[in-house]
Amino acid sequence: MLDVPHRPTESDHEPDHSSAPIAPSIMNGSVNSWVPHDIVMKDTWFPLAHGFAVGKKPVRRAIYSHPYYLWRENGVAVASEFHPNERRTGEKSPYTNAAGHYPVMERYGYVWGWFGRPEAADPAHLPSLPFLPPNGNLPKYLLGTVRFDCSAPLSLENLIDLTHADFLHANVVGDEKSESEDVEVFTTSETITMVRTCKGKSVAPVMKFFSGIKTPVQDIRQVIHIYLRSHCAIAYGRFEPGDDVPLFHPCVPETRDRTRLDYTMNTSNAGFMFRHIMPRASYVVSRQDSSMTSPQSPRYMREEKRRDLHSPFDSAGQKYRSLMLDLAKRQAVGDFDYRDNVSDDCSDLIGLRKELFRY
Amino acid sequence: MDSNQKTAWWAIARSEEVGGKKPINADIGDQPIVLWRDNEGIVRALEDRCPHRRAPLSLGCVRDNGWIQCGYHGWIYEGETGRLKEIPNMKDKQKFPPLYRAIRFGVHESGGFVYVNLDAEAAPPAPSTNTTYALSGTVAVALSHQDWLDALFDDPNLVLAIRGIGFTPYLMTELHEEQGRLVMERSCQWRLLHWPAPFSPEFPVTMLTATDPITGHTDVTLRDADFNELLRVALAPVPAARGVTQIRWRAEIGENRPGWMAKLLGMKDSFAVRPSVDGAALRVLKPSASRHGEELRANMLNKDAVAAA
Numbered sequence: 021m022l023d024v025p026h027r028p029t030e031s032d033h034e035p036d037h038s039s040a041p042i043a044p045s046i047m048n049g050s051v052n053s054w055v056p057h058d059i060v061m062k063d064t065w066f067p068l069a070h071g072f073a074v075g076k077k078p079v080r081r082a083i084y085s086h087p088y089y090l091w092r093e094n095g096v097a098v099a100s101e102f103h104p105n106e107r108r109t110g111e112k113s114p115y116t117n118a119a120g121h122y123p124v125m126e127r128y129g130y131v132w133g134w135f136g137r138p139e140a141a142d143p144a145h146l147p148s149l150p151f152l153p154p155n156g157n158l159p160k161y162l163l164g165t166v167r168f169d170c171s172a173p174l175s176l177e178n179l180i181d182l183t184h185a186d187f188l189h190a191n192v193v194g195d196e197k198s199e200s201e202d203v204e205v206f207t208t209s210e211t212i213t214m215v216r217t218c219k220g221k222s223v224a225p226v227m228k229f230f231s232g233i234k235t236p237v238q239d240i241r242q243v244i245h246i247y248l249r250s251h252c253a254i255a256y257g258r259f260e261p262g263d264d265v266p267l268f269h270p271c272v273p274e275t276r277d278r279t280r281l282d283y284t285m286n287t288s289n290a291g292f293m294f295r296h297i298m299p300r301a302s303y304v305v306s307r308q309d310s311s312m313t314s315p316q317s318p319r320y321m322r323e324e325k326r327r328d329l330h331s332p333f334d335s336a337g338q339k340y341r342s343l344m345l346d347l348a349k350r351q352a353v354g355d356f357d358y359r360d361n362v363s364d365d366c367s368d369l370i371g372l373r374k375e376l377f378r379y
Numbered sequence: 380m381d382s383n384q385k386t387a388w389w390a391i392a393r394s395e396e397v398g399g400k401k402p403i404n405a406d407i408g409d410q411p412i413v414l415w416r417d418n419e420g421i422v423r424a425l426e427d428r429c430p431h432r433r434a435p436l437s438l439g440c441v442r443d444n445g446w447i448q449c450g451y452h453g454w455i456y457e458g459e460t461g462r463l464k465e466i467p468n469m470k471d472k473q474k475f476p477p478l479y480r481a482i483r484f485g486v487h488e489s490g491g492f493v494y495v496n497l498d499a500e501a502a503p504p505a506p507s508t509n510t511t512y513a514l515s516g517t518v519a520v521a522l523s524h525q526d527w528l529d530a531l532f533d534d535p536n537l538v539l540a541i542r543g544i545g546f547t548p549y550l551m552t553e554l555h556e557e558q559g560r561l562v563m564e565r566s567c568q569w570r571l572l573h574w575p576a577p578f579s580p581e582f583p584v585t586m587l588t589a590t591d592p593i594t595g596h597t598d599v600t601l602r603d604a605d606f607n608e609l610l611r612v613a614l615a616p617v618p619a620a621r622g623v624t625q626i627r628w629r630a631e632i633g634e635n636r637p638g639w640m641a642k643l644l645g646m647k648d649s650f651a652v653r654p655s656v657d658g659a660a661l662r663v664l665k666p667s668a669s670r671h672g673e674e675l676r677a678n679m680l681n682k683d684a685v686a687a688a
Contacts, residue, residue, distance in 0.1 A: 069580075070580075073580060073581070078604075079581060079604075080551065080581075080604065082550075082551050082552065085550075085551070085552040085553045085555060087551065087552070103605075103606050105605055105606040106606050110557075164578070165578060165579070165580040166577055166578055167549055167576070167577045167578070167579075168577075169548040169549065169665075169667070274549070274550065274551070275550045275551075275552065275553035276553055277553065277667050278548075278549050278550050278553070280549075282580070303578055306577065306578075307577065310577065314665060315665055317665070317667065318665050318666050318667050318670060321667070321670050322670070
């Protein structure tokens with residue numbers, strides 16, 4: 021049974037959503053004219069830190085500029101908006117209980133903090149990550165942290181648009197050449213799933229060098245599964261010949277235009293070299309992504325008259341924008357309900373080879 | 380300068396720069412100002428222009444009675460009202476019509492800064508709780524006031540230097556309004572061997588800034604992860620002539636500074652405002668916090684205008 025130790029039964033100071041100003045960019049936003057910078061998702065769990073990073077001494081995190089200080093009391097994680105040494109000068113926010121604590125829980129090797137109405141915090145809203153052991157405990161070499169100076173939705177849009185990888189990350193994952201390519205998109209009100217299937221694609225250099233793949237081409241099935249509210253994504257690649265590479269890719273919006281990514285790449289089933297090297301490829305790939313998303317981000321801070329162009333290859337990204345806007349509009353008018361479950365096991369949806377990840 | 384700035388209180392000198400013997404000149408935008416202390420130690424501010432033949436009064440001297448004397452023809456003005464008091468050689472005919480006066484400005488002194496308001500009748504600013512930090516300096520930068528502030532918001536590395544500190548692009552708190560000021564908190568690293576900022580899970584230091592939306596006066600607090608205040612700085616950027624920004628600053632090193640890098644902050648010259656800005660880096664600096672600043676400032680000033688109406 022999951023536990024949420026600091027969830028109050030009711031909010032002591034409920035935010036007045038009805039009178040909060042609604043950004044015009046949310047209500048007027050459209051797929052090719054959106055302002056992801058203005059999207060602030062509430063009533064959701066964010067993976068604030070790897071479990072091992074939280075000890076007796078407070079560490080600091082942020083969600084949309086709201087401070088989260090994390091530490092353990094008798095081994096149990098605490099998330100507070102005040103540092104124990106801080107001289108409190110202001111009022112506590114409406115997102116914490118009377119003690120200034122946020123709802124918090126631990127699962128999959130992460131400390132998750134709730135952002136939104138405290139009384140709505142529920143483990144049922146935690147994303148399903150079936151390729152990670154529920155109690156964590158994966159070796160540290162599978163974990164890492166990277167940061168992006170862009171808004172979290174842009175970072176996720178970058179992820180779901182896999183065609184960029186063939187150009188920006190060709191030296192890691194291979195170029196765009198393949199015999200056939202098929203993209204399917206599945207959605208709910210809370211998730212979007214993109215499945216890209218390629219036959220006869222150039223072998224990813226990282227697999228050529230560290231996994232010993234000798235064939236000139238390989239078949240791949242890549243899935244990107246995004247939990248819209250929590251900005252968490254699963255990126256699961258199955259390579260034949262090759263390895264399974266499931267990545268938990270959470271884009272925590274520390275501010276509206278800075279993103280923190282405490283990732284876990286569970287390559288524990290791969291060979292020794294690949295298992296150790298591949299998680300570190302994030303340091304290369306993230307810099308390549310950042311070279312584009314960083315200059316992009318200020319250009320998505322305000323409404324613009326010019327609309328973005330798009331091609332048929334952008335269908336997943338377009339759908340992602342549309343779903344995010346739908347959710348943001350609902351939240352803007354005070355509707356925070358989950359219309360679809362996010363904690364149901366998504367193994368089948370992402371095509372997880374369960375025999376490799378028995379937890 | 381916009382209308383709000385024309386009636387703002389600007390820190391145009393550090394207290395120790397203004398003495399009772401030799402006047403100094405300063406400026407707010409294109410308005411030259413002469414400053415001196417009268418014989419009661421009160422700072423006086425007049426237009427730096429003798430109404431007689433337009434010579435700068437700052438080239439004159441302060442008389443024993445605390446009045447200022449033009450260095451050209453010796454006309455003498457009293458600081459509180461700006462009225463002409465004496466013309467040399469006129470002996471006993473020293474009575475002048477009220478028109479014979481230099482333009483005077485409002486003056487207020489606190490926290491080790493001399494504040495001047497171009498509106499002489501302006502109400503004094505709210506009492507400052509600032510103590511006077513011992514360290515201080517003045518730097519003139521060939522950058523407009525707003526551009527300097529934008530650089531401070533987007534990348535402090537371009538405008539400030541703190542011993543051993545590297546400012547990262549990552550924020551703990553984006554720019555937001557807090558009690559009428561623009562507040563943000565930026566993560567910093569010690570300049571040591573460590574993971575590059577984009578891959579660092581934790582940052583040991585943050586820099587908290589609180590900026591006045593009109594004058595850009597900024598209180599800076601550098602603090603470590605345990606909330607020890609390592610350094611406190613008051614930055615007072617003032618638009619000066621020819622698009623130059625003069626930044627006067629005062630600083631104080633915190634007493635409790637655990638760790639040897641923090642201890643090194645106690646050495647001389649641990650804080651500086653850069654006298655020039657790297658144009659190549661500034662050109663490609665991406666605006667993010669400064670865009671928030673622009674919008675917040677507009678909203679705050681608009682709110683004030685509505686309230687005043």
